[in-house]
Amino acid sequence: xxxxxxxxxxxxxxxxxxxxxxxxxxxxxxxxxxxxxxxxxxxxxxxxxxxxxxxxxxxxxxxxxxxxxxxxxxxxxxxxxxxxxxxxxxxxxxxxxxxxxxxxxxxxxxxxxxxxxxxxxxxxxxxxxxxxxxxxxxxxxxxxxxxxxxxxxxxxxxxxxxxxxxxxxxxxxxxxxxxxxxxxxxxxxxxxxxxxxxxxxxxxxxxxxxxxxxxxxxxxxxxxxxxxxxxxxxxxxxxxxxxxxxxxxxxxxxxxxxxxxxxxxxxxxxxxxxxxxxxxxxxxxxxxxxxxxxxxxxxxxxxxxxxxxxxxxxxxxxxxxxxxxxxxxxxxxxxxxxxxxxxxxx
Numbered sequence: 001x002x003x004x005x006x007x008x009x010x011x012x013x014x015x016x017x018x019x020x021x022x023x024x025x026x027x028x029x030x031x032x033x034x035x036x037x038x039x040x041x042x043x044x045x046x047x048x049x050x051x052x053x054x055x056x057x058x059x060x061x062x063x064x065x066x067x068x069x070x071x072x073x074x075x076x077x078x079x080x081x082x083x084x085x086x087x088x089x090x091x092x093x094x095x096x097x098x099x100x101x102x103x104x105x106x107x108x109x110x111x112x113x114x115x116x117x118x119x120x121x122x123x124x125x126x127x128x129x130x131x132x133x134x135x136x137x138x139x140x141x142x143x144x145x146x147x148x149x150x151x152x153x154x155x156x157x158x159x160x161x162x163x164x165x166x167x168x169x170x171x172x173x174x175x176x177x178x179x180x181x182x183x184x185x186x187x188x189x190x191x192x193x194x195x196x197x198x199x200x201x202x203x204x205x206x207x208x209x210x211x212x213x214x215x216x217x218x219x220x221x222x223x224x225x226x227x228x229x230x231x232x233x234x235x236x237x238x239x240x241x242x243x244x245x246x247x248x249x250x251x252x253x254x255x256x257x258x259x260x261x262x263x264x265x266x267x268x269x270x271x272x273x274x275x276x277x278x279x280x281x282x283x284x285x286x287x288x289x290x291x292x293x294x295x296x297x298x299x300x301x302x303x304x305x306x307x308x309x310x311x312x313x314x315x316x317x318x319x320x321x322x323x324x325x326x327x328x329x330x331x332x333x334x335x336x337x338x339x340x341x342x343x344x345x346x
Contacts, residue, residue: 026311033315038160040322042168043198045070049165063165067158080229186333194326201325212236212281219273223266225257235274239281250274296324300344 025032045066052062111118164171172191176184217232225231235249250271257266304324308316324344331341 022311029312029315033312033319034156035160036319036323037157037315038164040198040202040319041070041157041161042164043195044202045161045165046168046195047199059166063162066165067161071158080233190326190329190333193329197325197329198322201322208281208285209233209236209239211285212239212277215277215280216273219277220253220270223257223269223273224261225253225266225270226260227256231256239278295345296321296328297344300324 045063048066048069049059049062052065053059057065107118172188175187175191179187213229213233213236215232216235217228220228220232231249231253234252238249253270254267257270258264260266301321301324304320305317308318308320310316312319328341328344331337331344334341
């Protein structure tokens, strides 16, 4: 009986810890999200900075070169997507008649097949437009607010990354002082393995996105879908959201194929391309490029993505997987956390 009580008390304490940690993460997300991105970027750039410092660069010069190279690479990707999207917008006037024709065809089908008269269809459309007006204004306000926050984060994250990399020896000294003397070797090993694992993990993920984007774009190009690189790489980027991401990414090219060709076979072809590439990504590309880096349980990974989305939105979906990997590294090297290591393990 005493053993059952102590076990129940232990689980209650764990639940309390989870509740308070979740509350802190949720209410402190304005601080923790940019700091977490900066920490992740620092882990990625640390090997590059170390290599430059060993080749007679000063610490600040090595950090500046690394941050600049990463910013230029990110800017080139964004510029490519913006160029593709602007090219897509220039073709909109030629698509409007086809869109009107597709709507008219759908309206005729509703009238002939489901006996829904034109007047009722127009009433539904007007009602939808009226009810969506407030939603559009809310969306615009949220977009403006998100852009402002994004601009601030775009400045804060590089600044935080520079500070973390420049004062990294001091942060390690702080960690050593927090934990007992006999645990320093374990801390050093965990930090070293975290940096190595996530440097390799990010390289693997970048390779996955590149391969998936190229395969998506090639498939859409062979089908004759306009702007294949735009649609292909958007779908590639959204694959970090399991199952849902590829569905969202396919909506635009499927609609575009239907409007352009007025045939069901082209939308089905787009779905087929994305399905084949998604299958290759899940069963061949991702395991070869990434799975050996973390070896996390698939169910726990999906739960971490969902929890990250609830607490931090899209940022949480990206960041909680690295957090989970670090937690697994700690659990693997702590005798008291072997049960957690088994739960997290692949």
